Amino acid sequence: MSTNQHIQHLPLTPLLHPWIKELIGHPELLLSAIEEHGSPINVHSLAPFGENIQAYQEVFQKFGLKYKIFFARKANKCIVFPLAASKQGQGADTASFRELKQCLDAGIAPKDLILTAAVKNRQLLELAVEHQITVVLDNMDEWDLLQQIVRDKQKEITVNVRLGSFHFEGKTLPTRFGFTSEEAFLFIQKIRKEEPLLRFSGLHFHLNGYSVEQRVTAIEQSLELIDRLYEQGINTESLDIGGGFLMNYLSDKFEWENFHRELKRAVLDEREPITYQNDALGMIKLNNQLYGEPTVYPYYNELHKTDFLKSILTSISSTQQQPLFELLRKRNIELRMEPGRSLLDQCGITVAKVAFRKKDSDGNWLFGLEMNRTQLRSSSADFLLDPIHIPQTENLENTDYCEGYLVGSYCLEQELILKRKLAFSQFPQVGDLLIFPNTAGYMMHFFESEAHLFELAKNLVVVGNVLYFCDGLKI
Numbered sequence: 001m002s003t004n005q006h007i008q009h010l011p012l013t014p015l016l017h018p019w020i021k022e023l024i025g026h027p028e029l030l031l032s033a034i035e036e037h038g039s040p041i042n043v044h045s046l047a048p049f050g051e052n053i054q055a056y057q058e059v060f061q062k063f064g065l066k067y068k069i070f071f072a073r074k075a076n077k078c079i080v081f082p083l084a085a086s087k088q089g090q091g092a093d094t095a096s097f098r099e100l101k102q103c104l105d106a107g108i109a110p111k112d113l114i115l116t117a118a119v120k121n122r123q124l125l126e127l128a129v130e131h132q133i134t135v136v137l138d139n140m141d142e143w144d145l146l147q148q149i150v151r152d153k154q155k156e157i158t159v160n161v162r163l164g165s166f167h168f169e170g171k172t173l174p175t176r177f178g179f180t181s182e183e184a185f186l187f188i189q190k191i192r193k194e195e196p197l198l199r200f201s202g203l204h205f206h207l208n209g210y211s212v213e214q215r216v217t218a219i220e221q222s223l224e225l226i227d228r229l230y231e232q233g234i235n236t237e238s239l240d241i242g243g244g245f246l247m248n249y250l251s252d253k254f255e256w257e258n259f260h261r262e263l264k265r266a267v268l269d270e271r272e273p274i275t276y277q278n279d280a281l282g283m284i285k286l287n288n289q290l291y292g293e294p295t296v297y298p299y300y301n302e303l304h305k306t307d308f309l310k311s312i313l314t315s316i317s318s319t320q321q322q323p324l325f326e327l328l329r330k331r332n333i334e335l336r337m338e339p340g341r342s343l344l345d346q347c348g349i350t351v352a353k354v355a356f357r358k359k360d361s362d363g364n365w366l367f368g369l370e371m372n373r374t375q376l377r378s379s380s381a382d383f384l385l386d387p388i389h390i391p392q393t394e395n396l397e398n399t400d401y402c403e404g405y406l407v408g409s410y411c412l413e414q415e416l417i418l419k420r421k422l423a424f425s426q427f428p429q430v431g432d433l434l435i436f437p438n439t440a441g442y443m444m445h446f447f448e449s450e451a452h453l454f455e456l457a458k459n460l461v462v463v464g465n466v467l468y469f470c471d472g473l474k475i
């Protein structure tokens, strides 16, 4: 039952994979899992993960490219995903000591792992050197430290070099990561001359945002560097284009556009609020004028996942007048990618129990969940998908439509699980469940905290109609 069933109240209808629909049909499984593990729980399925990897693989195969997909595990902490990626012949991108160590302990082969951590201390680099994990170098201090370690241990290691500061439409793309093309050109020659224990094998970048055009430019500029290096006798085996592949959460374009239009009207006081205390979701209102756009993830996208990748690969290089896939293929470059969010599309839901109902000082209905807002949080100003309301008991007389907000257990006034006002076709009862769909990518884990000493949510994996606890290394 969607919260917005029968209701013309600015719905944002989520796309649901069949496993989610199936589970919604068995609320007793969710209720007993919450009974056992507390609220909220995160439930995962590996089926869509495998499908998502397979779909990307088919694109690379279609274009005849050598490729490798490294799942960016920062987007979800459960080890089952890196394990599934490596079982499918792909790998994982790791961003910390524990991420890397857990993957190694779980038996993932070093060749299937890459280290891109933003901060790489001695302990982490020593672990990488011990296990021959490819390290993506971002700055000269990392190089100094890695050089000390390989010399101490007399062990070889493969490195990739991270690029940044690409030129796009007459400006430099702002970033705190990577080397400029010129710096990388000099640095890679220095690696070759000065350190026989470090073997350069590839270039890497990860761009902020979701622009196809910026990715095309970054690939073109990487290829120029690859050609310059080649003239110096240095071969580049791979180019890693990072993550940021858009995905689509919503089923209806009209709903998405309508929500944005009505949000603006609400913030300009042209209609009643549709967010808590008329929150502008990142827009700024000055002298009754709105500036900027909501700082939310673009939850509705027509160009997403494999189409997003295809659109990059088929773009024609402005300098060489050929499609990028052709330029990569000719140079025999292995194209690598590190998708996080998009591989987790449809792989998880978060389920929480209703603890109380009350009205706030303005008369708004508040539905308190046994959950806090860090358990459903990304850098987006709100998670713009309708949750699904599962009444604990089928109470046919309870057809009272109501509107209200979901609040959580931290003691702040701003403790809203969702800032958006929701509509319910049945008045929520204590003990009912709320399901938040498609939360596996970033929403569950990226900002979760243990304030007030609340325990972190437990993670489960559904196989058939059994829910297994999966916080350990294996299910």
Ligand SMILES: Cc1ncc(COP(=O)(O)O)c(C=O)c1O
Residues within 6 Å of the ligand: 072, 075, 093, 116, 206, 242, 243, 244, 245, 338, 339, 340, 341, 342
């Ligand atoms: C280096 C690197 N690779 C991959 C990713 C994954 O990006 P996404 O989850 O948007 O695909 C990130 C995200 O921050 C990143 O920093």
